Amino acid sequence: MIYFHATCMTAAFVLLVVGVGIAVGRRRNKRWLDAHKKLGTLSPLLVAVGLVIAYLAVASYSDMHFTIPHAWFGLLTAAAVVATQSMGVTILKKRGGIRLRATHRWIGRISLGMMFLMIVSGLMLLYG
Numbered sequence: 001m002i003y004f005h006a007t008c009m010t011a012a013f014v015l016l017v018v019g020v021g022i023a024v025g026r027r028r029n030k031r032w033l034d035a036h037k038k039l040g041t042l043s044p045l046l047v048a049v050g051l052v053i054a055y056l057a058v059a060s061y062s063d064m065h066f067t068i069p070h071a072w073f074g075l076l077t078a079a080a081v082v083a084t085q086s087m088g089v090t091i092l093k094k095r096g097g098i099r100l101r102a103t104h105r106w107i108g109r110i111s112l113g114m115m116f117l118m119i120v121s122g123l124m125l126l127y128g
Helices: 002-025 032-061 069-093 095-127
Strands: none
Touching: 002 032, 002 095, 032 069, 069 095
């Protein structure tokens, strides 16, 4: 079950990297925003599935939820991913959302870094 958690989280990370790559490098293409939005929506969904799987995996062998730093920082990372997606939706829905654009970009970058660190941390827990 924990391998499915790792797969969901890694897939979410890869999709976010591709989504950022599209936003940065493919803006000349008229459909870049559609692809960016789809990836930016699918990734938080995968993160949510990964969180549920992690919770169920821990519950299956103990009731010791959130006893390690990986769990706490993983939850914080998931919140950052969801916040980034929420800001992106707000930017598109409201004209005043342009003020959020810089925050959306920075939280997105921070989220990517946090996800990378959580993947490394998870691999260290699994194989360390």
